[in-house]
Amino acid sequence: MGLQVNQKKRKFDVTSEPRGHVARGKGNRYVIQKHAARRLHYDLRLELDGMMKSWAVTRGPSLVPGEKRLAMHVEDHPIEYNSFEGTIPQGEYGGGTVMIWDRGRWYPEGDPHRGLQKGHLDFMLEGEKLRGRWHLVRMRGRPGETKEAWLLLKSKDEEAREPGNPDILEEKPLSVTTGRSMTE
Numbered sequence: 680m681g682l683q684v685n686q687k688k689r690k691f692d693v694t695s696e697p698r699g700h701v702a703r704g705k706g707n708r709y710v711i712q713k714h715a716a717r718r719l720h721y722d723l724r725l726e727l728d729g730m731m732k733s734w735a736v737t738r739g740p741s742l743v744p745g746e747k748r749l750a751m752h753v754e755d756h757p758i759e760y761n762s763f764e765g766t767i768p769q770g771e772y773g774g775g776t777v778m779i780w781d782r783g784r785w786y787p788e789g790d791p792h793r794g795l796q797k798g799h800l801d802f803m804l805e806g807e808k809l810r811g812r813w814h815l816v817r818m819r820g821r822p823g824e825t826k827e828a829w830l831l832l833k834s835k836d837e838e839a840r841e842p843g844n845p846d847i848l849e850e851k852p853l854s855v856t857t858g859r860s861m862t863e
């Protein structure tokens with residue numbers, strides 16, 4: 680799902696989100712935007728081929744290995760979108776507040792194109808909040824389903840947490856760029 684889908688969904692005279700373009704180069708930026716749309720979710724974005732591959736993680740990431748979090752694959756976003764923090768007007772596509780919850784770099788293990796195709800992506804995150812090894816695994820879809828459902832999972836490593844330990848989403852709820860809360 681490409682940038683044109685992204686641009687068609689938005690009215691750029693109404694929303695302050697960046698329109699963006701396909702960038703050159705081989706960057707590996709990573710960002711998670713906390714998005715209070717109709718339902719709060721966390722948008723995970725991984726840079727690949729000048730675009731941000733994107734998944735809407737409905738309950739947000741968990742540091743507990745084996746704790747599966749549903750991640751709906753959504754359209755690619757432009758790299759400029761990574762720095763967007765603010766409010767999309769109500770009634771517009773994705774209306775609600777967007778916060779930059781985490782950012783940094785990601786490091787795929789193996790060929791990420793192959794991983795995306797086969798529906799299993801292993802990677803390292805070097806963010807300010809999320810670090811260590813993670814997996815994205817595509818679930819078998821029912822015929823006729825347009826949106827792909829994936830699962831986001833933490834691997835067992837020194838960055839993982841035991842069940843019952845503090846939830847990173849509650850422990851570190853603020854923006855990594857501005858230190859603001861969602862209401863601010």
Ligand code: MN
Nearest residue numbers: 714722735773
């Ligand atoms: Mn979103």
